[in-house]
Amino acid sequence: MTTPYARIGGEPAVAAIVNRFYDLVEQDAAFADLRALHAADLAAVRHGLTRFLSGWAGGPRDWFDHGPCIMSLHRAFPITPALADQWSAAMTRAIAAQAGLDPQLAQAMAQALDHMAHAMVNLSFTENAA
Ligand code: HEM
Structure with a gap:
């Protein structure tokens, strides 16, 4: 069975997505x-993040x-x-900008990571901040 890792282009593609993600985080005021x-x-x-996502x-x-x-x-x-x-917004953009990625796979990855990011919301901090 072909893995998503193989379908997106292996290590170079994962590293490119991660580097684009942190470049965006560093450079975009959003x-x-x-x-x-x-x-x-x-x-x-x-x-x-490259090791984790791989x-x-x-x-x-x-x-x-x-x-x-x-x-x-x-x-x-x-x-x-x-x-x-x-x-999630930065990761969705980093994935979407990866050339040659199957759009359905790109969307599935972005959605799964969006869920993961929101599962990390730390309610004790959120309540303290309120
Ligand atoms: C799917 C969602 C996420 C994944 C897969 C992910 C992954 C990672 C990974 C792999 C690391 C590096 C850990 C290491 O090398 O020891 C990291 C660090 C970190 N992440 Fe995330 N992360 C996610 C979401 C978030 C979110 C939503 C925040 C929001 C605050 C966040 C904040 C941080 C911070 C502050 C660090 C430590 C960075 C540092 O010390 O420079 N992450 N994350």
Whole structure:
């Protein structure tokens, strides 16, 4: 069976999407709040998200074999619905700009990641902020 990882073009395509995602987060003012939560140097998260998404899409599973649970990792961050929206909007744009991607697969990936981002909303922070 062909994996989504193979269908999108393997490691180079995943890395291109991740780099486009963090470039957008760094450069587009629409994502300023999301940017502000991250470290000054995004090299480590560019690498981490590439490893996570590769395994998630059916490619090499090194993140899942050795890395932390992605949901537990994000419990430490004050993720509000608005921040999840920013993450999802940047990722949807990064995926949509990937040349040669099957539009149905692109949409399915963007939708699944949108759900994941919103599942990371941390209500204790949201309630404290209200
Ligand atoms: C599907 C949704 C998401 C995925 C797959 C994801 C994935 C990741 C990964 C792989 C890392 C790097 C961890 C490492 O290398 O140790 C990371 C870090 C991080 N993520 Fe997410 N993330 C998601 C959504 C969000 C959202 C919605 C926020 C909003 C605040 C967020 C904020 C952060 C922050 C602040 C870090 C740490 C960055 C740093 O220390 O520089 N993430 N994320």
